[in-house]
Amino acid sequence: MDMTPMIDCVFLLMIFFVLVIDLSQQDLEDLILPEAKYAVPDENPPDVRPIINIAQDGRMIFKNNPYYNPAEHGATDKQAEPHIRRLLLEWKDKYVKDKTVENLGGRKVTVINDPVLVRADKWTEWHYVGLFMTICSQQTDAAFWKLELAMSEEDKEVKLFGGKR
Amino acid sequence: MSKHAKDVEEEAKADMTPMIDAVFLLIIFFLCIDFKVLEAKLPAYLPKDKGSNNDDTPPIEQLSLKIICQQEGTPAERRPGSNSKNNTMLVGHVVRWELGPKRYDDLDKLKDDLTDIANDPRRRVPDLKNPGKMKIMPIVIEPQPKTTYGDVATTVDAVSAAKFEEINFGGGRGAK
Numbered sequence: 130m131d132m133t134p135m136i137d138c139v140f141l142l143m144i145f146f147v148l149v150i151d152l153s154q155q156d157l158e159d160l161i162l163p164e165a166k167y168a169v170p171d172e173n174p175p176d177v178r179p180i181i182n183i184a185q186d187g188r189m190i191f192k193n194n195p196y197y198n199p200a201e202h203g204a205t206d207k208q209a210e211p212h213i214r215r216l217l218l219e220w221k222d223k224y225v226k227d228k229t230v231e232n233l234g235g236r237k238v239t240v241i242n243d244p245v246l247v248r249a250d251k252w253t254e255w256h257y258v259g260l261f262m263t264i265c266s267q268q269t270d271a272a273f274w275k276l277e278l279a280m281s282e283e284d285k286e287v288k289l290f291g292g293k294r
Numbered sequence: 295m296s297k298h299a300k301d302v303e304e305e306a307k308a309d310m311t312p313m314i315d316a317v318f319l320l321i322i323f324f325l326c327i328d329f330k331v332l333e334a335k336l337p338a339y340l341p342k343d344k345g346s347n348n349d350d351t352p353p354i355e356q357l358s359l360k361i362i363c364q365q366e367g368t369p370a371e372r373r374p375g376s377n378s379k380n381n382t383m384l385v386g387h388v389v390r391w392e393l394g395p396k397r398y399d400d401l402d403k404l405k406d407d408l409t410d411i412a413n414d415p416r417r418r419v420p421d422l423k424n425p426g427k428m429k430i431m432p433i434v435i436e437p438q439p440k441t442t443y444g445d446v447a448t449t450v451d452a453v454s455a456a457k458f459e460e461i462n463f464g465g466g467r468g469a470k
Binding site for chain 2: 132133135136139140143147158159160161162163164165166167168169170171183184185186188244246248249250251252253254255256258259262265266273274275276277278279280281282286289
């Protein structure tokens with residue numbers, strides 16, 4: 130029996146799965162998330178949901194691209210705002226469906242009712258997450274106000290490195 | 295045995311070596327890939343309304359929960375020698391919580407007290423979206439400087455488990 134075609138098929142399948150796994154994970158940076166005790170598993174995520182990854186050094190990454198890097202762009206609100214705003218406008222145009230224009234405090238604000246998933250490393254200073262949240266809620270043309278905080282079913286730090294909280 | 299029968303027997307013998315090679319390759323592949331741990335999510339809200347407002351709506355009572363960093367902890371490498379930019383962990387990082395005037399050092403105790411508050415009908419507030427109905431009091435989480443995403447997320451996890459539905463963030467953002 131000639132096994133060559135079967136081996137060819139197996140290799141093709143392997144290559145296919147390697148590529149598919151890589152593509153499906155490009156939204157998710159390799160961060161160690163805090164462990165959830167009670168949170169709801171994210172089993173049926175929406176087709177289109179913006180995911181922001183916030184690294185320990187404060188870099189804000191979307192689909193492998195760092196949109197804001199405190200070391201490069203500066204750490205103040207004013208320095209961060211245009212970079213994060215660029216990302217929010219991109220999300221508004223390409224990723225969200227539920228948006229309404231509302232009159233808030235005498236101003237017309239485009240309110241985005243779709244949630245953003247925030248993924249940050251468990252040791253990322255809250256300052257950076259807070260900075261992102263503040264800028265999200267301050268935009269009049271793309272005010273994201275619903276957030277989901279990502280956690281993990283198990284503490285990978287303890288599992289992989291024996292770390293302790 | 296005739297020569298013909300001997301030929302048939304030889305043809306039926308398949309060479310299993312390539313298949314075993316392929317199976318081993320598959321085993322190695324699945325051992326090497328890092329299976330992603332299932333992620334969970336917690337809902338939270340930012341203030342939607344801002345700026346000056348002429349509405350006559352009365353202010354709603356809400357619980358204030360502060361997260362205070364007691365010990366920042368000593369930075370240590372997760373994986374010694376790694377070039378990863380997410381390779382730091384804080385050994386000995388300790389936080390405490392303040393729910394109004396009461397101080398907590400244990401998250402489980404905080405969760406138990408929050409559950410009692412959520413279940414107490416006297417602590418309900420009017421639901422402005424459904425006039426005439428009452429709802430569980432909203433809670434505002436106020437992370438203080440040097441707190442981490444892990445501190446806040448685990449706190450939100452406990453608050454959520456206590457059945458609070460409206461979780462807001464306030465109190466600045468833990469300025470550096």
